[in-house]
Amino acid sequence: MSNNTFYLPEGLPSPMATRDGIDEPYWQGLRDNQLMVQRCNDCQQWQWGPEWICHACRSFDIAWSEIESKGVIYSWERVWHPVHPALQEHCPYIVVLVELPHANNIRMVGNLLGDAQQDINIGSPVTGVFEHHPNAKTPFTLLQWQTV
Amino acid sequence: MNNRTLRGKVAVAGIGETTYYKRGGSQDPEFVLALKAILAACEDAGIDPRSIDGFSSFSNDRSDPSRLSAALGMHELKFANMQWGGGGGGGSAAVANAAAAIAGGLADCVVVFRALAQGQFARFGQGPKSSGVSGDPAYTIPYGVMSPAQMFAMRCTRHMHETGVTRDTYKAISLATYYHAQNNPRAVMHGRPLSPEKYDQARWIVEPYQLYDCCMENDGAAAMVLVSAERARDMQRTPAYLLGAAAGSEHRNAAPCHNAPLYATSSFTSLAPRLYEMAGVSAEDVDVLQSYENFTGGVVMSIIEHGFCSHEEANQFISYDNLVAPSGKLPLNTSGGNLAECYMHGLELIVEAVRQIRGESTNQVPGARVSMVTSGPMVTPVSNCIFGSEETL
Numbered sequence: 001m002s003n004n005t006f007y008l009p010e011g012l013p014s015p016m017a018t019r020d021g022i023d024e025p026y027w028q029g030l031r032d033n034q035l036m037v038q039r040c041n042d043c044q045q046w047q048w049g050p051e052w053i054c055h056a057c058r059s060f061d062i063a064w065s066e067i068e069s070k071g072v073i074y075s076w077e078r079v080w081h082p083v084h085p086a087l088q089e090h091c092p093y094i095v096v097l098v099e100l101p102h103a104n105n106i107r108m109v110g111n112l113l114g115d116a117q118q119d120i121n122i123g124s125p126v127t128g129v130f131e132h133h134p135n136a137k138t139p140f141t142l143l144q145w146q147t148v
Numbered sequence: 149m150n151n152r153t154l155r156g157k158v159a160v161a162g163i164g165e166t167t168y169y170k171r172g173g174s175q176d177p178e179f180v181l182a183l184k185a186i187l188a189a190c191e192d193a194g195i196d197p198r199s200i201d202g203f204s205s206f207s208n209d210r211s212d213p214s215r216l217s218a219a220l221g222m223h224e225l226k227f228a229n230m231q232w233g234g235g236g237g238g239g240s241a242a243v244a245n246a247a248a249a250i251a252g253g254l255a256d257c258v259v260v261f262r263a264l265a266q267g268q269f270a271r272f273g274q275g276p277k278s279s280g281v282s283g284d285p286a287y288t289i290p291y292g293v294m295s296p297a298q299m300f301a302m303r304c305t306r307h308m309h310e311t312g313v314t315r316d317t318y319k320a321i322s323l324a325t326y327y328h329a330q331n332n333p334r335a336v337m338h339g340r341p342l343s344p345e346k347y348d349q350a351r352w353i354v355e356p357y358q359l360y361d362c363c364m365e366n367d368g369a370a371a372m373v374l375v376s377a378e379r380a381r382d383m384q385r386t387p388a389y390l391l392g393a394a395a396g397s398e399h400r401n402a403a404p405c406h407n408a409p410l411y412a413t414s415s416f417t418s419l420a421p422r423l424y425e426m427a428g429v430s431a432e433d434v435d436v437l438q439s440y441e442n443f444t445g446g447v448v449m450s451i452i453e454h455g456f457c458s459h460e461e462a463n464q465f466i467s468y469d470n471l472v473a474p475s476g477k478l479p480l481n482t483s484g485g486n487l488a489e490c491y492m493h494g495l496e497l498i499v500e501a502v503r504q505i506r507g508e509s510t511n512q513v514p515g516a517r518v519s520m521v522t523s524g525p526m527v528t529p530v531s532n533c534i535f536g537s538e539e540t541l
């Protein structure tokens with residue numbers, strides 16, 4: 001996407017990796033057009049969001065693994081009332097919770113691209129779109145979704 | 149039988165509230181609101197404020213217990229407890245923690261309180277002003293998910309999808325709550341009735357919530373005096389005995405980025421059985437329910453998860469007729485609650501539960517003996533509690 005086609009306007013808080021470094025590979029991956037999530041080296045369980053320990057087997061040996069950015073809509077909301085100054089003129093907008101069946105059904109929050117008044121169906125397949133913000137004070141990339 | 153229970157050991161002996169204001173309406177600083185509610189509860193209980201020896205609160209209340217203790221000239225402070233996290237989900241837990249301290253001999257007279265002046269500090273319903281976010285918020289805020297309504301709407305959408313619960317059921321909750329507020333002169337929405345048409349025509353906040361599905365933002369404070377059951381019997385007010393309480397949440401409820409395994413719940417599925425077991429009652433025994441409404445959809449889930457009806461029965465059972473006092477099968481939020489009395493972070497709901505045991509509600513359920521509270525749906529930890537009259541012991 002080009003800089004002037006962000007789904008939501010500039011001025012919202014920018015995402016930054018945490019100081020302890022736990023999610024640095026995720027945010028760097030998005031900037032490189034890669035979706036990186038955690039996978040346990042001991043039990044192979046996928047894990048999201050990031051944590052220092054595997055919730056399935058208590059191993060600290062957690063790797064980062066690239067997965068395909070596709071999934072199905074698990075839930076959604078359409079926001080009409082802005083609660084941030086940057087969004088005053090940009091409602092409504094759609095938020096989707098996307099389930100990734102190929103990675104233990106982990107879920108991710110993003111926006112659904114396209115008409116904000118479109119019908120949304122739980123279970124619909126979606127694919128990821130990397131929305132780059134290279135000119136932000138701390139450059140970052142968001143992962144958005146569009147119906148297939 | 150083991151004795152690891154709070155059943156019948158502790159009672160609420162006094163309740164107190166400030167005037168309830170719209171956000172920004174209080175001339176008193178938040179700390180003064182806390183003091184006034186505490187003093188009102190002491191007067192109701194008939195005790196010298198200096199005999200308080202503990203405080204219990206939740207959601208990082210800003211009125212520090214050591215400052216309160218010094219300000220009130222208390223003889224001694226023995227218990228200063230804060231329930232972690234969960235926002236309004238900590239309300240019943242604050243009662244439970246105070247009761248546990250009394251039952252366990254750590255303190256003798258503990259005040260549960262919450263003071264909140266959203267007009268003087270950050271509003272819950274507004275997004276962050278910072279330029280950057282990290283950790284869990286980094287996965288939601290840049291996508292426009294930042295207010296409580298936005299954080300919980302997708303849980304409700306998923307619940308409606310899985311169960312067939314409709315917005316008419318949400319509406320029944322809002323209408324019953326507003327109906328009760330019209331009989332309660334303390335209520336901020338007293339004199340401002342809600343009709344089905346007004347509910348339907350209100351603007352969307354975030355689908356599936358319209359305006360009247362959402363709690364208010366207010367200024368005020370509420371407080372309750374807890375003492376041992378034996379001591380409460382000799383005091384001036386009818387005791388409301390704590391029969392049971394539970395706090396917490398399900399397996400991995402806080403898994404980051406909306407990854408809770410049981411997503412379409414109000415977080416109460418594992419608490420409800422524990423509550424009923426300690427209280428020695430079942431859902432059929434509950435005479436009146438105060439169920440925390442951040443959003444109506446969370447109340448629907450709370451009612452189901454506490455066994456008042458099944459998912460399949462919800463659209464039929466959760467009806468206006470069933471929810472209004474005195475005639476409904478399950479009178480709900482009889483003071484007007486967070487939607488229409490005052491958003492005192494749900495402590496006003498617990499005060500109302502005590503009033504029902506005393507027979508002093510403005511929407512009294514005749515002969516109420518078992519009075520229940522659920523605090524904070526969809527957050528973690530949540531909590532709940534049940535009060536009973538003398539004859540339930």
Ligand SMILES: [Zn+2]
Nearest residue numbers: 040043054057
């Ligand atoms: Zn593992």
